[in-house]
Amino acid sequence: MNRSTAMSLCALMGTGAVSLADAGTGPAATAAPAMVLHAQWLIDGSSAERRRNPEIVIQGNRITAVRTAGSQPLPAGAQVIELGDATLLPGLIDTHTHIFLQGEVPDAGGYDVQLLKFPASYRVARATVAARRALEQGFTTLRDVETEGAGYGDVGIKQAINEGYIPGPRLFVATRAISTTGGYQLEGYAPEVSLPKGVQLIDGPVEARKAAREQLDNGADWIKVYMTHRSWLDEKGELVSQPTLTLEELKAIVDETHGWRKKVACHAYNGPGLQRALDGGCDSIEHGLELTDAQIAQMLKQGTWYVPTLAVYYYDWDPENTDSGKRDRKRTALHGVSFQKALRAGVRIAFGTDAGGFVWSDPIAQEFLREVEFGMTPMQAIQSATTRAAELLDMRGQLGVVAPGAYADVIAVAGDPLADVHALQQVQFVMKDGVVFKAAGALR
DSSP: OOGGGOBOHHHHHTTSOOOGGGOOSSHHHHTSOOEEEEOSEEOOSSSSSOEESEEEEEETTEEEEEEETTSSOOOTTOEEEEOTTOEEEEOEEEEEEOTTOOOOOGGGTTTHHHHHTOOHHHHHHHHHHHHHHHHHTTEEEEEEOOOSSOTTHHHHHHHHHHTTSSOOOEEEEOTTOEEETTSSSSOSSOTTSOOOOSSEEEOSHHHHHHHHHHHHHTTOSEEEEESEEEEEEOTTSOEEEEEOSOHHHHHHHHHHHHHTTOEEEEEEOSHHHHHHHHHTTOSEEEEOSSOOHHHHHHHHHHTOEEEOOOGGGGSSOOOTTSHHHHHHHHHHHHHHHHHHHHHHHTOEEOOOOOBTSSOTTSOTTHHHHHHHHTTOOHHHHHHHTTHHHHHHTTOBTTBSOOSTTSBOOEEEESSOTTTOGGGGGOEEEEEETTEEEEEOSOOO
16 A cells, blocks of 8 residues: 555544454454554664664554565555654553552551552552553553552453453552561551551461462462561661561562462562562562662672662652651662662663552653663663563563564654653553554654
8 A cells, every 4th residue: 555545643543542442362353454653763672773764564463574664565455654753662661560559648648548448449440540541651561569458459450451441551460469567557556456458468488378379379470579668767877677578488489489480579678678588589679779789799690680660769758857858868869879880780670660659640751760860871771661671571572672573562752762761751652462542643
């Protein structure tokens, strides 16, 4: 077909996004006409340089060809989407989110109100909106690392997305997460009152292994473990974090989870809890506010991933003259240094934001700015949310890359994100699984 018959975005989208419920991934989708994307530039997720004048051919929910536009005839009957001078990228991946959190406001009850007052149906409704907002921002895959007291609600959200009932990213879910007695909220209530907790609490290796089994049996793709809890400054002004699981408890969880061919993500700020996470075989360190040189060397030796979640720690600082306010500032000071050391050493770093710790209407892509601020090149930052994140999820070659055989998850932004990563906060075109979800008019 010639360009005169190419579809405009307005014609493609009509008055809204193409329904994900209408897009199957079986024979009917495969038999549909090929779709072709044209734009001025492509950052494919793996190459060191961007590519000019790309043509991406999609059949069903997979990419079948990536080439220079005009180098080969278009497939017969292909639908062509012209994106002008846009830059195409793989769908972005956030490997640390909480769709059941909404950046809870202290004045509105903070964290506790969710578990004490919000019906499960209300929390599911909010999670549904969070998932859609992530997709609107170009994040076509999330690793959602626990439901904060909402049980196995993430498994249901994932199923509803996969079956086309609601729009949302591809989800890898961690269900309830695991900590120990005294190691998670709710806290501070009368001891004789029995209250729900935001995670599944265990004490001892037997309970630890059983919790992992329960969560895996009920649909967990990952197991999330809290290796530290509260943090404060000691008399010398050093950051101290309360350790939670013992090494024996963690090893039971890791052994069980690895036996299921799944992985363990460990929330760990610093100190003994972080060291236990490494010694116990965690696959990823979440946050890692203060990494010692020895711990970085151990991460390199073991192949441990680092998911730093930088931007969220710049939210909601307490007043500077308070103990908690001093702690908040110390956290960010240490965090940036740890990130820089890990980056220089070659630790494997994947993009994660802790979205839900801030409201979902805020830009998820703000994390790219922090990554670049602390030493990543824009291309390294983009790859942390594409190919690197896909490697963490054991989806190399299928997600996080625009290449033949990969899922057809493609986004477009105006401008050049290699010159200014702010461009990644203005995603104007989103395709997931070969279905156009968002197209904000032609990109010029």
